[in-house]
Amino acid sequence: MLDQKGKEIQQNLVKWYLKEKRDLPWRHTTDPYHIWISEVMLQQTRVDTVIPYYNRFTKAFPTMHDLANAEEEELLKLWEGLGYYSRARNLQQGVKEVIELYDAKVPNTREQISAIRGIGPYTAGAILSIAYGVPEHAVDGNVMRVLSRLYAIEEDIAKPKTKKIFENLIMIIIDKEDPSSFNQGVMELGATICTPGKPKCLLCPVREQCAAFEQGKTDSLPIKSKKSKVKKITYNGYMLKRSDGKWLVEQREEGLLAKLWQYPLIETNQTNWADLYGITWLEVEKVGEVTHLFSHLKWEIEVFVGKVEVKDAEKFAGRWVTEEELNQLPLPVPIQKMRNLAE
DNA sequence: AATTCGGGGGC
DNA sequence: GCCCCAGAATT
Known part of the structure; x- marks a missing residue:
């Protein structure tokens, strides 16, 4: 149930996002196909890196049919340097599925969209909330970091099981009137203010609601175990x-x-x-x-x-x-x- | 649950 | 150097 703290976080975050959001190419559209492209490119990849790739890609393949009909070599050439190349091939396969199964209309339920190749829990929630305004969680690294600080959650965010905590929490505090701005607001905060090192707490719109700030734990949260070396x-x-x-x-x-x-x-x-x-x-x-x-x-x-x-x-x-x-x-x-x- | 998938930017 | 990024698929 949404309590007072959750309500304040929701309101402050959406208000801040609508005022301060960065002008990004994929924020000029709600076309689910274009949102889909942006979200796939943004997986494990910084915004600044993605921008030129997104612009080139949407110009080369403005519709799902254009991408479905593309040669693999042209597809990979446009992805060259972006990394995680299976994303490109999965995206094309996913688009073919949407054309075949849904008459080229990206489905708007989590069950259906999650069955599409390359769309996992995060990307499903991102497309649903941003393109369709459906109040669904989209938990990425930013969201886990922001929430672990706001609520002083000490679980290891490197463990898969921990993500459920944040998904459940988002479903409680998400703004059902504007889930797009809420979800993007959490991520925007994580990318620009609530950063991994040296968070800019003095500029933070939800500092008053932040347990980590109150307890002086912004440097120790989130807790994340290290991975093995290369x-x-x-x-x-x-x-x-x-x-x-x-x-x-x-x-x-x-x-x-x-x-x-x-x-x-x-x-x-x-x-x-x-x-x-x-x-x-x-x-x-x-x-x-x-x-x-x-x-x-x-x-x-x-x-x-x-x-x-x-x-x-x-x-x-x-x-x-x-x-x-x-x-x-x-x-x-x-x-x-x-x-x-x-x- | 752990590993495999790229590459770059920030400190 | 090390961290980690709007993660998903595979094992």
Whole structure:
């Protein structure tokens, strides 16, 4: 049941949001498809990073049919550099589902929208509340941090089970008249005022309602357990150029960076791989090293540039492309780093 | 419940 | 360095 504190938080937050909200591209629309795109891009990704991608993407695929009919390569090229590339493929699949099952109208119930590929608990609530005004929770990292401070909740927000506490709490204090502004207001507060380090409490519209502020716990909340450190993998990376000026590249299969293209990367403990490509070395030179940090692992690549010839077309694997063709392929950032190094 | 998915910005 | 970001899918 909504108590006095909840009511004050609700009112102060919505009022503050309507006055102070940032002018963001996806705040000029309530088209559920466009809201959907923005929410997928914003998963684990900062607003400032997303803005140019969102603008390019909605221009390239203004309707769900445009996205449904897009080639995977064009899709991934537009996503290049944004990371978590399965988001792009899941989004396209989800759009196809909506076209097939719902006549190209994004459903407006949590049950139906949650069944769509790539739409989890957070994104479901975000689309429902922002595009349709449905009072549903949309709990992300911002929301957990803000609420853990407002209510001095000491549960470990890294544990999946803890999220239910915040979802239940949001369903109580959400503004049923304007769930869009309420949900976005909580996130906006978390992004701009109630930040992880050094929160700007003196500017906070709900400071009077904040248990952590009252108890001097804004620095110790939320409580979040740390995750394990990254594994290291070392590669030799080969930028191989044929006499006609074409480069050897290959497409990654599944898992990490699925469907993106790369120069051959050979784990340093492997040997005799050149047979796979039917290659004869003419000249090879080490040009430097590239390191790249992912969330859960670290790549260290020794970069070689070589002139080669193909000696056995039957064994051919990979694809030889011109510089221009290479520019059309979606390339992961560590591969772009290799290109920059070799110039 | 734990792991796998990218990349960048802030301190 | 370390943290964490408008998380979801898989195991």
